[in-house]
Amino acid sequence: MQAYMRDHAIPKTWPVAERVLVCISPSPAAGQLVRAGRRLATRLGAEWIVAYVETPASARLSQADRDRVVQTLRLAEQLGAETATLSGPTMSEEILTYARARNVSKIVIGKPVRSLWKRMLFGSIADALVRGSGDIDIYVVSGDKEAPVSRPHRERLEPSNALAYAEALGIVALCTAVAWGMFPHVGLSNLIMLYLLGVVVVAMRSSRGPTVLASVLSVATFDFFFVPPYFSFAVSDTQYLITFGVMLVVALVISGLTVRTRIQALAARERERRTAALYAMSRELANTRDAESLLAIAVQHILEVFSAEVAVLLPEAGGRLGHRVVPAATLAIDTTELAVAQWVYAHRELAGLGTSTLPGATALYVPLVGSRGAVGVLGVRPDERHAFDSPEQLHLLETFANQTALAIERAVLAEEAQATQVRMETERLRNSLLSSVSHDLRTPLAAITGAASTLIEGRPAAEAQHELLQTIREEADRLNRLVRNLLEMTRLESGVEVRKEWHQLEEVVGAVLGRLEPALRDRPVRTDVPKDLPLVPMDDVLIDQVLTNLLENALKYTPAATGVELRAWSDGSSVTVEIADQGPGLAPGDEARVFDKFYRGAAGSSRGAGLGLTICRAIVEAHGGRIWAQNRPDGGAAFRFTLPLEGTPPRVEAEGG
Secondary structure (H helix, E strand, O other), X not given: XXXXXXXXXXXXXXXOOOEEEEEEOOOOOHHHHHHHHHHHHHHHOOEEEEEEEEOHXXXXXXXXXXXXXXXXHHXXXXXXXXXXXXXXXXXXXXXXXXXXXXXXXXXXXXXXXXXXXXXXHHOXXXXXXXXXXXXXXXXXXXXXXXXXXXXXXXXXXXXXXXXXXXXXXXXXXXXXXXXHHHOOOOOHHHHHHHHHHHHHHHHHHOOXXXXXXXXXXXXXXXXXXXXXXXXXXXXXXXXXXXXXXXXXXXXXXXXXXXXXXXXXXXXHHHHHHHHHHHXXXXXXXXXXXXXXXXXXXXXXXXXXXXXXXXXXXXXXXXXXXXXXXXXXXXXXXXXXXXXXXXXXXXXXXXXXXXXXOOOOXXXXXXXXXXOOEEEEEEEEEEOOOOHHHOHHHHHHHHHHHHHHHHHHXXXXXXXHHHHHHHHHHHHHHHHHHHXXXXXXXXXXXXXXXXXXXXXXXXXXXXXXXXXXXXXXXHHHHHHHHHHHHHHHHHXXXXXXOOOOEEEOHHXXXXXXXXXXXXXXOOOOEEEEOOOOOOOXXXXXXXXXXXXXXXXXXXXXOOOOOOXXXXXXXXXXXXEEEEEEEOOOOOOOOHHHHOOOOOOOOOOOOOOOOOOHHHHHHHHHHHOOOOEEEEEOOOOOXXXXXXXXXXXXXXXXXXXXX
């Protein structure tokens, strides 16, 4: 690598962070320039940017040169560079402006290929950068031996066909006719302005060829019709030669500037179109999380921008691609096309229509590459076979593909994160279940085993024997409740089936209190269930379990001999049931947590699996009601749940009616 600058050698160490800007051109050595810039950035441990500047002269580049620019930018991206396409009137000014905006400390450019006399006459980019660089270091790098640069051709905005030339002739003729009418009344300078106006009109409507023709014809017709001797190209006064020369130069300059302005306007319009399309797609992708919706959005935008048939192929089990059915997708994929897409997925390179790799395919296949590798393939079959021969169109398609790949990868990562969260939650619940069940099973089993051993081996007295048998029964009941809750929780999580029938709540309450009478023997229980309470549509077996669990919970977490209250009332649209105790109440924040699975309050006994209130919530919500807990103003906790009154209850005939 050769360099000239204020310092002629690259220091081995740098005291501050560096940023390298590599400026490429359509030169065949552009790839070598990118690699040299990468080596410099690697040595410095610096970020590096590869930039290409579009100037008005870029419109005259050959197709091969434009392809080379796109390939060089793609190479830079593959090597890890940030790429940028700039636009401005002169390359040197745009490079320096961008370098200062990005805090670039090193600029790498290619070695000038102009001859010495051209550099002295027209200057060079390297000289302009060195003069205006200030504290930015400039490196001029020579790559391998350059191949001959293809001669630029004049890229026309539209074909310079016979119609365009005829239009130029017509405008000059119109200017001549108008000038002929004005000739007796105005001076020659005003007629010259009229012809210049005609040249501007031609330049605004046509390309360079017709514009140059209009400029030359304007001078010729002005000489032929309005300069003595009239109707002759001879000139009686040599000073008119200066007029003709200035008129021709001014016409050519004005036409050239007008055409250049059109080129820049069209380039700006194209960049705006690309930016707007990318912004619209990026905005929609950013607001979408579902993978199917992401694919549909991407396909829809690609269809709108490129007017083509589109398909998205994502990997299935085993790494083989499968045709993802997207509502907006229209491209049919057969076995041969799928093989091409599989090659693209494996090698992460373009292939198919318009490329040098598998060009026999009917569609162009673009790899969808994310940060973790290829996530799929985008297949595009344009309506116009040569639509992607333009490097700009191909680069725009690749940008769409990159945005789609990042969106797909984000959706996949979100699904993986959710799956991981579910696995973590499942593992936590499993550990809680094992811990709870192992404790709650071991304690009653130990009590039953000990009591049974005493009965078998000790032959106790009748009174002691009765107490041991009572212990066995209580612990067996406890085991039964634990197993019942576990089974009921499993059934409820798989989908509880509520069989609603019209019942009197008083009967269900009475059945529950009767069954729990032994446990409530030492507890004062006060009930307030009005006899005129309407019939309630409910599954009496499930509501029986809700009342049972709430009463057992009150007994478990309140001191012995304290009272329990059970009340019910109706507001016309629902029936509310309340079970209140006189215990220590709920800890702050536990009002909602007590209904969580495996959660047990800190106060009172630790016996139980923490499933009773969870089961209550599931049953009440399955009935369309809600359940909540709160502390009572005078101490203790109150649990309330509602059952909606839906439908028309059956008529109950009075006895003896």
